[in-house]
Amino acid sequence: MTAIEIRDVSKSYGAVQVMSNVSMEIAQGEFIVFVGPSGCGKSTLLRMIAGLEEITGGEIAINNRIVNDDPASKRGVAMVFQSYALYPHMTVEENMTFSLKLAGTKKAERMERVNNAASMLQLSSYLKRRPKELSGGQRQRVAIGRAIVRDAGIFLFDEPLSNLDAALRVSTRVEIAKLKHRLADTTMIYVTHDQTEAMTLADRIVVLNKGSVEQIGTPEELYNHPSNKFIAGFIGSPAMNMLPCTFTVQEDGITAQTGDGANCDAVFKQIDSTGNLTSGTLGVRPEDLQVCNADEALISGKVDVVEYLGDISLVHLSIDDGSTVQVKMVGPKRLADGSEVHLKAPAARIYAFDADGKALKNLMNGTDNEH
Amino acid sequence: MIGRRLNLWTTLRILALAALVLVWCYPFAWLISASLKGQQEIFSKGLNLIPEELLIENYMRAWGAAGFDNYMLNTALVTIGTVVLVVFHSALSGYVLGRFQFIGRNLVVGVLAATLVVPVGLTIIPIVDFASALGLTSSRLGIILALSGSGQAAAILLYAGYFRGLPNELAESAQLDGAGFFRTFFSVMLPLAGPVTATVSVLTFLTAWNSFLIPLVFTFGSPELRTLPVGMLAFVGSNETDWSGMAAAATISLLPVVVFFFFMQRYFVEGIAGAVKQ
Ligand SMILES: Nc1ncnc2c1ncn2[C@@H]1O[C@H](COP(=O)(O)OP(=O)(O)OP(=O)(O)O)[C@@H](O)[C@H]1O
Ligand SMILES: [Mg+2]
Numbered sequence: 001m002t003a004i005e006i007r008d009v010s011k012s013y014g015a016v017q018v019m020s021n022v023s024m025e026i027a028q029g030e031f032i033v034f035v036g037p038s039g040c041g042k043s044t045l046l047r048m049i050a051g052l053e054e055i056t057g058g059e060i061a062i063n064n065r066i067v068n069d070d071p072a073s074k075r076g077v078a079m080v081f082q083s084y085a086l087y088p089h090m091t092v093e094e095n096m097t098f099s100l101k102l103a104g105t106k107k108a109e110r111m112e113r114v115n116n117a118a119s120m121l122q123l124s125s126y127l128k129r130r131p132k133e134l135s136g137g138q139r140q141r142v143a144i145g146r147a148i149v150r151d152a153g154i155f156l157f158d159e160p161l162s163n164l165d166a167a168l169r170v171s172t173r174v175e176i177a178k179l180k181h182r183l184a185d186t187t188m189i190y191v192t193h194d195q196t197e198a199m200t201l202a203d204r205i206v207v208l209n210k211g212s213v214e215q216i217g218t219p220e221e222l223y224n225h226p227s228n229k230f231i232a233g234f235i236g237s238p239a240m241n242m243l244p245c246t247f248t249v250q251e252d253g254i255t256a257q258t259g260d261g262a263n264c265d266a267v268f269k270q271i272d273s274t275g276n277l278t279s280g281t282l283g284v285r286p287e288d289l290q291v292c293n294a295d296e297a298l299i300s301g302k303v304d305v306v307e308y309l310g311d312i313s314l315v316h317l318s319i320d321d322g323s324t325v326q327v328k329m330v331g332p333k334r335l336a337d338g339s340e341v342h343l344k345a346p347a348a349r350i351y352a353f354d355a356d357g358k359a360l361k362n363l364m365n366g367t368d369n370e371h
Numbered sequence: 372m373i374g375r376r377l378n379l380w381t382t383l384r385i386l387a388l389a390a391l392v393l394v395w396c397y398p399f400a401w402l403i404s405a406s407l408k409g410q411q412e413i414f415s416k417g418l419n420l421i422p423e424e425l426l427i428e429n430y431m432r433a434w435g436a437a438g439f440d441n442y443m444l445n446t447a448l449v450t451i452g453t454v455v456l457v458v459f460h461s462a463l464s465g466y467v468l469g470r471f472q473f474i475g476r477n478l479v480v481g482v483l484a485a486t487l488v489v490p491v492g493l494t495i496i497p498i499v500d501f502a503s504a505l506g507l508t509s510s511r512l513g514i515i516l517a518l519s520g521s522g523q524a525a526a527i528l529l530y531a532g533y534f535r536g537l538p539n540e541l542a543e544s545a546q547l548d549g550a551g552f553f554r555t556f557f558s559v560m561l562p563l564a565g566p567v568t569a570t571v572s573v574l575t576f577l578t579a580w581n582s583f584l585i586p587l588v589f590t591f592g593s594p595e596l597r598t599l600p601v602g603m604l605a606f607v608g609s610n611e612t613d614w615s616g617m618a619a620a621a622t623i624s625l626l627p628v629v630v631f632f633f634f635m636q637r638y639f640v641e642g643i644a645g646a647v648k649q
Contacts, residue, residue, distance in 0.1 A: 050547065051546075051547075052543050052546065052547075071546075072543075072546045072547050073546060073547060073548070073549035073550075077547065078547065079543075079544070079547050081540045081543070081544065083538060083540050084540075085538065085540035085541050085543070085544040086544075087541065087544070087545075087559055088563060089562045089563055089565075098545075098548050098550075098558070099547075099548035099549055102548060102549040102550055102554065103549060146548075150548075
C-alpha cells in the first residue's frame with residue numbers, strides 16, 4: 001500500500017527554484033533515506049511532506065489523499081528534529097504527552113502510551129526530568145519517544161543523530177534499526193548525509209542532488225549499479241576512483257582505454273542512448289583494486305600517504321596526470337612513500353560513464369539487472 | 372589566618388562603595404525617620420535620623436483618616452490589572468513582531484521605537500479625551516486601560532527580541548503536535564519567556580504603582596478611586612502641610628514595592644541580562 005506519493009513536486013523561494021520535478025512512491029512501512037550533498041534539498045523535501053513548508057508545485061498525497069493544503073497537524077506525521085526541539089520547560093513526560101493532551105486523549109491512555117514508549121527507549125526513570133537534565137542521547141530518545149507516543153503513521157527524521165558523538169551515534173543508529181522492526185507498519189523517512197546510516201538503515205535510498213532525484217534504489221542497487229557518475233561517487237566510502245578514458249565502439253561492445261593508455265578488460269554497452277561515444281570516465285572502487293604486475297595494470301601511481309586503519313590500510317596514490325587514487329588494502333601495508341604501485345580490478349567491478357556522466361552497462365557483470 | 376588580607380586598594384573600594392550606599396539609602400532612612408517624628412521635629416532635627424519618640428499615630432492618621440487603606444486597595448487593583456494586561460498584550464505583540472513576517476512589520480517596529488521618546492505628558496490630553504468619550508474616566512478599569520494601553524513599546528520590543536531568538540523548531544514541533552497559534556503562544560512560547568515577563572512585570576509594576584498623572588486626571592471627580600501617589604496630595608493643605616503624615620503615607624506606599632522587588636529581582640536581572648540558556 002502506498003503511504004506517500006510525491007508527484008512532480010517543486011519548490012521555489014521567490015524566484016529561486018531549489019527543487020524541481022521530484023516524484024516517488026513510498027510504500028507503507030518502508031524506511032526511506034534521503035541523502036545528498038549539503039543544500040540539495042533533503043530538509044526542504046522532508047518539511048514539505050511534514051507540512052512545515054509550502055509546496056509550490058506538484059502534489060504530495062498521504063494515504064491517497066492530497067495534503068498540499070492540509071495543515072501539518074492534520075497529516076498524521078511525527079517529526080524528529082536535528083536539534084530535538086524538546087519543550088525546555090516541560091518534563092519528559094509532558095513533552096511526550098503534549099500532543100495527546102491537545103488531541104483530548106484520556107489520562108489513563110496517555111500514561112499507558114508514555115510508559116510503553118519510555119520502556120521501549122529506556123527512558124522510564126527519566127520521565128520527571130526536564131530536557132536540560134538529560135544527556136544528548138537521552139534527549140534524542142525523548143524526541144523519538146514523542147513521535148512514538150503520537151502513534152503517527154509516518155515518522156520523519158531530519159539528521160537526528162548529527163548532534164551526537166561518534167559512539168552514541170552508532171548505538172542510537174542500532175536503536176533506530178530496532179525501532180524500525182518493532183514499528184513495522186510505520187513509514188519512516190530519514191534524512192542524513194552519513195553514508196553508513198543511509199546504507200544500514202534504508203530499505204530504499206533516495207539520492208538527491210541540486211534539488212532533483214538522481215536515483216532511487218536499495219542500498220545494494222545504488223552501490224552495485226549506480227545510474228550515473230554522481231551516484232557512483234556519492235555512495236561508497238571512500239569514494240569511487242574516477243579515471244578519464246576514451247572509448248572504442250566495436251561490434252560486440254565498447255572497450256575503454258585510460259589516459260595512460262592502459263586497456264580495460266571490461267566490455268560495456270550503452271544503456272538506452274546510442275549517441276556518439278568517444279570519451280568518458282572509468283570508475284573503480286577503492287575496495288576492488290588489487291596490486292599486480294606492471295604489464296596487467298589498469299592504474300599505476302606513486303604512494304603519497306598510507307593511512308593505517310587497523311583492519312585495512314587506505315593507500316593514497318598520485319597518478320601522472322595529477323589526480324589521486326585511493327586503494328583499500330587488507331592489513332598493515334608497508335609501502336614506502338614515493339614507491340611505484342600497479343593496480344588492477346576485476347573486469348566485472350569496473351564502471352564506465354559517458355561524457356554526460358550516464359552509466360554504461362558492464363557486460364562482464366553477470367548479476368547486472370536492467371534499469 | 373582567617374579571611375583575606377585587605378590591601379589598600381580593596382579598602383579604598385569598600386569605603387567608596389560604602390559611601391555610595393549611604394548616599395543612596397539616606398533619603399529612605401530619613402523618610403522613615405520623618406514618618407515617626409512630630410511636625411516640628413522634622414524641621415528642628417534637620418539631618419538627624421533618630422526621632423525623640425516613635426509617633427506611630429502618624430501611620431494611623433495616614434492609613435485611617437487620610438484614606439490610605441482605600442488608596443492602597445485602589446493602587447493594588449490598578450497595578451495588578453495593569454501588569455496582567457501589559458504582559459498579555461506586549462507579549463502577544465512581541466510574539467507576532469518577533470516571529471512572523473508580514474507587510475509593514477518594520478514600519479510597526481519603527482513607530483513603536485519612536486514612541487519610546489514621546490513624553491507621557493504629551494499623550495495625556497488625547498488619552499483623557501478618548502477615555503471620557505468612552506465613559507471610562509472615574510473608573511479603575513479606565514485607569515488600567517490608560518496605563519497599559521500606551522507607552523509599552525519597550526516591553527513589546529523586549530519580548531520581540533526574545534521570541535525572535537527562540538529556535539524555529541520549537542514552534543514547528545508545537546505545530547506538528549497540533550497546537551494552534553494561541554496554544555503555541557500560551558503553552559510553549561510564553562512560559563519560555565519567563566525572564567522577560569519578570570522584567571516587564573517589575574518595570575510595569577513600578578510605573579503603575581507610582582504613576583501620578585493619569586490616576587490624578589482620571590479621579591478628579593471621584594476621590595474614592597484615588598491611588599497612593601494621588602492620595603499623597605491630600606496632606607498638602609492650603610494653610611499647612613502634614614509632613615509627618617505624608618512621610619508615613621510615603622513609607623506605606625513604598626513597602627509593597629520593596630517587597631515585590633525583593634522577590635522578583637533575581638528574575639529581573641536575568642531578564643535584563645538576557646542570559647537564558649535552554
Ligand atoms: N528560507 C529559504 N529561503 C531561500 N532559500 C532557502 C530557504 N531555505 C532553504 N533554502 C535553500 O534551499 C536549498 C535546500 O535547502 P535544504 O535545507 O533543504 O538543504 P539540505 O539538503 O537539508 O542541506 P543540509 O544537508 O545542509 O541540511 C538550499 O540551497 C538552501 O539555500
Ligand atoms: Mg538539512
